[in-house]
Amino acid sequence: MENGVHYRTCHLCEAMCGVAIEVNNGKITSIKGDDQDPLSQGHICPKAVALQDLHEDRERLKKPIRKTAQGWEELSWEDAFDLVAEKLHGIRKTYGRNSIGVYLGNPNVHNHGALMTTMPFLRAIGTQNRFSATSNDQLPHMLASLEMFGHQILFPIPDIDHTDLFICIGGNPMASNGSLMTVPDIRGRLKALRQRGGKLVVIDPRRTETARLADDFHFIRPGTDAFLLMAMVHTLFEENLVDPGAAERLVKDVDLLRLAALSFSPEAVTRHTGIEAEAIRQLARQLAKTPRAALYTRMGTSTQAFGGTTTWLAYCLNILTGKLDIPGGVLFTQPAVDLVALGAMSGQRGHFGKRHSRVRGLPEFAGEYPASTMADEMLTPGEGQVRAFVTVAGNPVLSSPNGQRLESALEGLDFMVSVDYYLNETTRHADVILPPTAALERSHYDLIFSQFAVRNVAKYSEALFPAADDARHDWQILLELAHRLEQQRKGGRLPLRSEMGWRAFKKLGPDPILDLLLRTGPYGADAGPVRPFAQTAIELVMDILPERNPLKGLARLSPLNRRWDELPKGLSLSALKAAPHGIDLGPLQPALPERLFTRDGLIQMAPRRYLADVERMQATLESAPADGLLLIGRRHVRSNNSWMHNSQRLVKGKGRCTLLIHPDDASKRALNPGDHAEVSVQGRYVVIPVEITEDIMPGVVSIPHGWGHHRSGTGQSVASSHAGVSINDLLDDALVDPVSGTSVLNGQAVDVRVWQPEPQQKQA
Structure with a gap:
């Protein structure tokens, strides 16, 4: 690695802050904020300097290890892959495909290589017993987006740089740098909000770091946010403050929402929430009467007994008061790699409750069961019992409920393998640990958090340090395991075409795929002088082909689609390499109705699963x-x-x-x-x-x-x-x-x- 300053995006949280890392003689000598980063503009939090600590940590694993009676011992990658593939295949062959469980931790979504190779890995394992951090975190937001907008990761993002009222419930962006709202330097952005005459309101059971900056703060009893929000909905209808504004022609079943809120007056919920009735009414009035306002909820409202219904009601309040799809309200992003549109094009908008877990009958979401039932599936005998377990960049013993019970369950497994570079509270139960390279030894592009950023940007980081010859990136580990499991399933040999496909994928890696996605996305290649002819061809394709044809989806996403004429063009991997600070793609813009993916093209204001939960709310209210x-x-x-x-x-x-x-x-x-x-x-x-x-x-x-x-x-x-x-x-x-x-x-x-x-x- 050359001496000097290298620019990179920090991967340690959702904020995507730009960092300037100075290297001298192969060692990091300083880490500072990148003043020219279009999103963070020089801001970093204390975690950024720990990039050096993680990279240089002597306790970070660098070679595969296996557990023996005498303790942990190193083994070669070849032997490790052979051992893991043989064990997993044997358990699957003996007990069935669902005898293997998989858990994916949060760091995977900060890693474009891992994201691109997770699906082939999961397909090769073939199990329905899949789990992740999603059900300990943001699942209610994904479900509300799926039910109301037709896609599980189509999140409305607060336009915090232009709003005049920011209501934050159950979130603490001063500590998190935003969550499902990628927002570096939240302190600076909140200061700017107040300088333009705006207001910050925080509602939380704790006076958080964010609450200390608030103009108004209200304590609320944990788990009662749904009652507060339903009372605000009640107030909007009671005082004739409902006005969806730009979204009015797109909303459906508003009257059902009005009926659901009838018995939840502010006076009725005060005893449970701890917030006075007049304060609740004033919150509703503020939201309705401030033209540019946004209501934001996060972890405290998601991970509670009424998490799903609370998140739905928060979305409803933004829509009922006309804050959806307007500058200063809540808007949908238009990222360079549009995972929302790509998922919809391939039929992957999301799904819920297609099947239920074996022991407790809990519904799957996007193919995953709730993490709370992992131990049940390991400890309960019978067909489909999890006997082998794979964790990838996760520590569920510390991050999932009843960690001690999960520890006991892990101890009883026939086999466990972890893809992780730490021997932690979960991986210590593994039989084999496969450590990937450290983050600074691989390239980086934020596929996920670009979908949630408060401004559209694209940033790519090349590997800062070369990986050791005997090291493996996580995407290489996942692909190698998937390849070997497929070979085992097919009796040791794969058809020539399939074998060549695996080898090509392993040779190319994620960056050429990223380049293709950038070039064919809305900011991608410009056809130059033949652009008008190309656009005409695109329009013909869109007119002729059936709505669900994949080619029509590609045409819609193409940079040649006239819909994207106002966007900057020419984005590619080489363009990003030439712009190490990143490229600003502009502020969030109105995107409806084109951004909706519901079957009827309308926003579903009263999905039946939420209306059914009103009965549970009513019973709680009366107790x-x-x-x-x-x-x-x-x-x-x-x-x-x-x-x-x-x-x-x-x-x-x-x-x-x-x-x-x-x-x-x-x-x-x-x-x-x-x-x-x-x-x-x-x-x-x-x-x-x-x-x-x-x-x-x-x-x-x-x-x-x-x-x-x-x-x-x-x-x-x-x-x-x-x-x-x-x-x-x-x-x-x-x-x-x-x-x-x-x-x-x-x-x-x-x-x-x-x-x-x-x-x-x-x-x-």
Whole structure:
């Protein structure tokens, strides 16, 4: 690697910040923000400097290892691939294809190579027992997008750079840099919002880092956001404030929504939400009467008992008040690689409930079962029991509910393999670990988060450091395993054409495919002087072919389609390599009705699965609010789930894994600053330092997500020395949102008391 400054996109969270990495004699000497990046404009968060730590971590695995009676031992890639393929094929042949389970972790969506090779890998395994972090995270947003707009990743994104009112419910973009809203430098953008006379409103059970910047803040009881939003819908109809504006001719079944909201007046929901009726009415009025406004919800509203219905209602409120598809409201992106249109063209808009899990009958979403039922499928005997398990860049022991039960399930497997470069709380249970290259050793393009950015951009990063000769990228690992499993399934040989296809794919890798997608997308090649003739041919194809013909889909997406005439052209991989800071493709623009993928071309305002859930809401409304303390998670800007705690510079300083509790609740339990509390539920418990603060709502306690590194047998010494506790060791994996199948990570009831050490612990 040449000495000097190299420009790259940080891959550690959703924000896609540009970084300037200085290298001298093969070593990183500084990491700073890239002032010329069109999206982040010089901003970085503390995580960016940990790119160096992750790359240089001596505990990062670099060669395959297998578990033996004497401990872990290295083996060659060839032997590792042979062993894994043989074991998986043998289990599949003996017990059936569903005897193998697969879990995909969040880092996969930050990696275009892994994304492109996941599907052939999954097809080669052939199992229906697929799981991912989706059902512990954003599934309600994907379901609402599928039900209302016809596509699972067609998300309405707040146009935060042009809005005058930003209502944030259950989200903390100051810590996350946005989530399903790729927004670097949220502090600067919120400052600009106020400088133009705008307003920030935050609603949360905790006064978060974002809430501290708010003009208005309201505490809300965990799990009651659906009642708040339904009361706001009620107010809009009651006060004749409904006006879908630009989307009016596209909305369907608005009257059904009005009927659903009839009994949810602000007065009726106050007891449950903790928000006064007049404050709820004022929120609805503000949203309706501010021409450029956006309502945004995120993790706190998604991962709760009413997560699916809450997200649907948030979408409805933006639509009912005319904020959909207008500048300053919520808009759909037009990325360079349009995964929404490409998916629709191939018939992959998404699906829900096509089949149900074996043990608990939970619905699949996009081919995946809820992560909360992974342990059930491993522990319950019978046909289809998971006996072998594959994890790819995931640590579900710390990120899924009831991690201790999942640990027990993993221990009982016949075989487990992990594609991961850390020996962590999950991979320690594997028989074989296949470590991919580090992120700085491979190229990078954000296929997913470009779909959610607050501004359309395209950025490509070449590998900063060469991979070792004996290293494998994750896409190479997945393709090699898929190839060998296909060979095993076919008796050791594949047809010549199939064999040549696999070899070509493995030789080319993801970047030529990325180049093709860029060139044929809306910002792609310009045909020059023959452009008018090419456009006429495109129009003929679109007129002649049936609606669902793939060629018509390609023609619609082509840069020669007159629909894209106003967009910049000439985008390709070589163009991005020549623009190391990235290319600005412009602000978000209105895109309806062309962007809808519903069968009738209309926005479905009252999908039946949400209307059916109103009965459950009504029953909850008529019951008394739950007694005791309700548990919520939280996130810190120096952390992202469980995998960045082996960086000393990210974990140093004051301990962040603490129990936040309100002074009134602490006093009732005789808890004082510096004490340790025992937090328990149904016999499960953790012991955690107490932090008493008025920033948490009375009746609520908070433990951060992603900790719990006290487990033995891991290979992360820094993380182990800052172990913390796992909130997921407390959470009940039997609790899911029945509408979406999402894990209930917020709002479960817990007991809290002063921790009393055992006598021998006192002596120690």
